[in-house]
Amino acid sequence: MSEASSASERALQIWKAGVKAVDSEALVREAIQITDHRLTVCGHSISLQGHENLLVVGAGKAGSGMAAGVEAALDGSLLEQRTSGWVNVPADCVRPLSHIHLYPARPASLNEPTAEGVYGSRQILQKISSLQSDDICLVLISGGGSALLPAPLPPVTLEDKQLVTRLLMSSGATIQELNCVRKQISQVKGGRLAAAATCGTLITLIISDVVGDPLDIIASGPTVVDSSTPADALEILRRFVFDPQQVPESVWSVLEAGQSSAPTQEVSGQTKVINQIIGSNATALQAAKQEAEEAGYEIVSLGSENEGTASGTGVELAELCLKIRDGASSVSKPACILSGGEPIVDLSSTQNPGKGGRNQEVVLAAMQRLWEEDLSGICILSGGTDGEDGPTDAAGGILDTQILQRAHALKIDPSLFLNDHNSYPCLAQVGGLLKTGATQTNVMDLRVALVE
Incomplete structure (x- = not known):
């Protein structure tokens, strides 16, 4: 000493020293190896024919560093020029990158979904659903991704979702309980982002901010098939909310309708989905x-x-x-x-x-x-x-x-x-x-x- x-x-x-060890740029940079003929991500190898496009999307507090790590890993490769992307991050994390657009989806220190976040999420959905079958999608997910990737399931509005989020947080709900409800009223959470993808391979790199590193809970698992159900979300709401009128009618209606409908988050057969944790507590x-x-x-x-x-x-x-x-x-x-x-x-x-x-x-x-x-x-x-x-x-x-x-x-x-x-x-x-x-x-x- x-x-x-x-x-x-x-x-x-x-x-x-602990924080430095989970530097997001370094973690991603180390996870990706590239040659003219092969892209390897966390040991998963993809053969490159020379015409594939790489789309990088994501959300989270570590999104800026993670995106920079992707660009550093691809620097000088042929795939670099066929790379584009959109990542939702807090406003104080925005910086210019060469190929990936960092979008301010919420103000600094406001861990809530915003109208800007909804716009950014729609951009990501549009891009990920426009890919060709031989394209590759890299999804960058980190803590804070739930609030940074809001896409309420109609007729639920952003205001409805914000109200429910605040209500559960102020009532002492755990992050697991909060995310269960958020997934069931979202177009992207609970595997729905991966379900929207039309590419051949989708790889998600994850920096975990949840105890035990459960893939379906981190950022509400946008690329992980949801194990929870609308009935689970209803049970949580009824347990924490004493007055049902505090919860918007749109939320009740979506969850109650979801109990009798088929799951919507199944990934299409043409897309291979890989989820990989690269950093944790x-x-x-x-x-x-x-x-x-x-x-x-x-x-x-x-x-x-x-x-x-x-x-x-x-x-x-x-x-x-x-x-x-x-x-x-x-x-x-x-x-x-x-x-x-x-x-x-x-x-x-x-x-x-x-x-x-x-x-x-x-x-x-x-x-x-x-x-x-x-x-x-x-x-x-x-x-x-x-x-x-x-x-x-x-x-x-x-x-x-x-x-x-x-x-x-x-x-x-x-x-x-x-x-x-x-x-x-x-x-x-x-x-x-x-x-x-x-x-x-x-x-x-x-x-x-x-x-x-």
Whole structure:
């Protein structure tokens, strides 16, 4: 360990090493090999006759880097000049590329479907359904893809879909439950994008932002045949929504009609569909572990599949730090606790939820638990690997002894902020916000806690 830097700086260095390992451009670049006669993607080889076109489409927070990775892999090849594409990304991720158009499908820090997103999704549907049988389609999918690829199934409107999405999120629905409903009222989710394809081969490269990396859940599985049903979506809505009139009639009618109709997301027989995960939270966690070990820390890895609540996660991390500090654990100092996954914030617990995100709430809950403790040598950092945490400009938060001392000096009561899920203004006052900007990737959250 370097004595010249603080514990918070060391924690950030470890966190950044994890994020770097899932750099979207590098992951895609490594997945593609090209010669004049053959295109190989994640070991899947396609013979090139010299006249095929390559269409690149997709959506997600990592879409910009993924698209750049495709262009880098194809640079100088004959296929490069027959490549075109359209990828929906957040507005702050747009940059000029040579062949693939990056389209701003939503503003930064607004993880909701928009009219711009609907337009972009229709462009993708039009392009993917106009391919020839010997063409190739490469689909780039990453976290945030559900909101960035909206195509409501008529008569459901964008406004109807937004209302249902907000309603479920504010009621504490999990990402799996939310995506189940979104898939059943979409023209692209749940395998329907692949079903629209008219090419010979469709390969989807996926950077996972979901616990367990389930293909049908990541970005609502636009190229994966849906295992859920309209009946499942109806059950979720009835469980979370106490007043049926809160849900638009169009949504009820589409789901109820879907119970008696045949599935529409089956892929046509002429299209070979391959789905391949190229990066996940486990990838980031392993790189963070290596960075911490090289810095001299003993590692406590809690794995990549942590869910639960953000406040509960913060308390658990705080208590584990105390056990290690006090010698009540088999782990010796200096220790680094690593944790991945995606806890939730149940906004239904207050009538007036404030501003924040799950990573900020993790840190605020840890602050409350450690309020009377001496934090010398302890640091807790929680950050979204995409650089976004809720509808804020922060990736997450960080807590160390200096930040706790500032909170004491300002006579802050963490419980008041925590009760209202109002972590952002609290951490802003004490210098506890983690701000990185968009990282061009997204594999859920990464938490680093140090005990020195």
